[in-house]
Amino acid sequence: MSNDIHSRGTQVRIAIACLIGNFLEYFEFALYGFFAIAIGATFFPSDTATVSLLQSLAVFGVAFIVRPLGGLVFGLIGDRAGRRASLSISILIMGVATAMIGLLPGYDKIGILAPILLVLLRCVQGMSVGGEWGASSAFLIETARPNNRGIRGSLPSTGAAIGLVFGSLLSLGFATALTDDQLASWGWRIPFLLAAPLSLIGLFIRRRLEDTPIFQQLQSEEDRPKSRVRDAFRRDQAKAIAITFCFSWICGVGLFYLGSYMVNYLTVTAAFPRTHAIFLTCIGLIVYAALCPLAGKLSDKFGRRRTILFGCAGHALLGIPMFIALGSGGTVAVILALLVYAVIQAPINANTSLILIELFPASTRLTSGSVGFNLGVGAPSGFGPLIGASLVLWTGLDYAPGFFLSGVAVICGFVLYKLLPETAGRDLLSEQDATKDLVSSDNRRSPVNSARHNEKAPTP
Template sequence: MSMTTGDVRTSARDQRRIGVAAACGSFMEWFDFAAYGFFAITIGELFFPNDDPATELLLSLSVFGVALVMRPVGGVIFGIVGDRIGRRASLTGSVILMAVSTTLIALLPTFASVGLLAPIALVLLRMLQGISVGGEWAGAAAFLVEQAPRNKRALLGSVVPATAAAGGVGGVAVALALTNLLSQEQMLNWGWRVPFLLAAPLGLAALYIRLKLEDTPIFTEMKEEGDIAQAPTREALRRNKRAIALCFFATASAAVGYYYLVTSTANALMSEEVGMSRTTALCATGIILAIYTAMCPLAGVFADRIGRRPTILVGAAGLAASAIPAFHLLGSGSIIVAVLAMSLFALFEAMVNVTMVVLLIELFPARTRLTGCSLGFNLAGALVGAPAALVVAASVAEFGFLGAGGFYMTAVGAMTLIGLYFLLPETNGRDLHSHEEALKKDSLASVTD
């Protein structure tokens, strides 16, 4: 390709516009996705009525997992769109799908009205949400990182996890407002629908901003030169097997840690197991997420300065070591202790998640970048991240103490640490314009013609 320096000459104004476009969509997608987690108890009562409240919650959380299982499908669909039609097309498609599916959840009848049709419809719409999320993360990462200067890729890439967590903070704020303003009867009748109804205006705003942007210079140049992969999935599986595996390892810890923070895992444990009031548990969750949001750009600066490899290895080791004590301290009943314990966990999660975002882009050649990274990213989310909430609940019930909730994270963190220690090359500064540099410099990539 004609651009070989790897430096992107994007004005500060354009970088801000690009960041806002990625941030708005990411916030909306994860606000909608997290809303389900924060209202899982209420949704369980309405769609999975059972004499045992724990069974209702488990069934509700299993539907949360259904969305995660569908992420690889979304990764393939939107990865192909991003590599063949454009990065912007992938971003706009994912945000439209999330807005429509989430708004429809707000309009669903409950089990009391239509019986089994209610949970079936809920599952189908959650599947569409999962497909949307499968395309959003990698698409936003490519849009940001491909247009960032070499020395600021991780910093700008940190916008994705930071605004995703901010979406979780927004979900907490809405949940707190509804919990305190509405009675239990009002919440069951209509209050739970409010956060899902917000999808429509948020989605329209994100779509408007994204449609006003041009595609990335890298994709524009490939299109002008006729260098578009005709079968990106087949090409990625043939040429990028090891890079896909590396994305899987990197994403595994990031996904589990992220769902512990952003979804109902910590929040549900504090309210259901520790006995905190729902308001106190939500406040603690919101504070933790806000701290995590602030940590993401700091992790980006760290990864840009010392490199991707040491940053993600330290983060994975920290997640593995801190998970059990952090969950054990949730049982103290003190909001201050809970926030401090989970904030340390959040620091390591930020290091892993931010570095993972930039690795998704730097590990792959431009022709198959979205397809390849989406495969590794979403397979890890589905196979490792999806069971997290259920495994945590089952572990705590089986072993009888909250620290058991960290067992799964410790195991996944150790897997990530070992896999990346032996396999991950340093990608900081890699030329994103060259198709071949990702293949030649990464001795782990399987290159066959």
């Protein structure tokens, strides 16, 4: 494969192999978010629907606690055994755990064991998901042409959005075809079972790929350092890890709000019929999916730094007004708010994969980036839907979730403005992180064309 790595056919195969994992990951997120009420009633029966929903969303967030550990384990696999090995193992584990949730008996059948097993399966998912994003990002970006990394790096976010859309439409179909009782008792389980064949297809495609030319060259150079657990905790990379935490935190909160919490917000807080809420959320997700490649292309032209700071500023300024519109109960206002949400979220997510791969040293990039990335997109983001729902309950304000969204955007935007270097056009074989590059503050804030001539192509 290495001799024709940039051929159209090879690039399409690589894209499909990587996208199917991101698709499956967020397909499951969508299912869990959209069926959170039914899952809450099945595993956490209560006289109050809101309490069951909060408990269900808490379990949604539990998986993210173990996500940093998964990122570290699969990061080591990716840096030592190869990107392909990490991708193959993660998608298999993810598919099995998701399908098992669909088969898990409820509280009425096995009592307290039911929610315990649900939590364990969510933790297994968290482990596999912790390694999926970094490995797929590395595969896509390390096989891309230097001037086309933006679009290639946006594909994990595009795949995630497609998974969310597919999960949304599938949920809409089941909600329309089944009665509420059927949906609550067994209907919600069927979509989870689809993960098993999808993961097997993904495994088959991934096993047929060779590893990236970057990884092959790293393996051929004996003087290159080998990845170790301590690379995730190196003191000299503290700045790079802080940057990674911030861009992944605002990325995760924004995406999980849109992809997992929005349907429940529109249903429980804004009092929309559930099918109507799913349909409206789909509109926002489809627009977001279409905007991700455009945001990636813009980051190639204007730089990662400018593009991601634009998204942070948008969330900081518009987070509360968007939720005022979302809670208004008006269909037009909700659609406009979701469109604005998509416009300011796509620049953040499309750049997440790019900065993660371009920021860290070549031989340890997945291990080094695992802690900051998975801490940010892990528990602080995964509990975002729970925090949003709790803020509404505690304050009585329909727009209260906007406080958390805007607050995270302000914190992350400030840190990124101060610390984030321009990473576009970096040599992917460099053995230092991008914060140590000798660039002026003017270059750091400027478009990236001047950096591209320094790009060193990997040797096939």
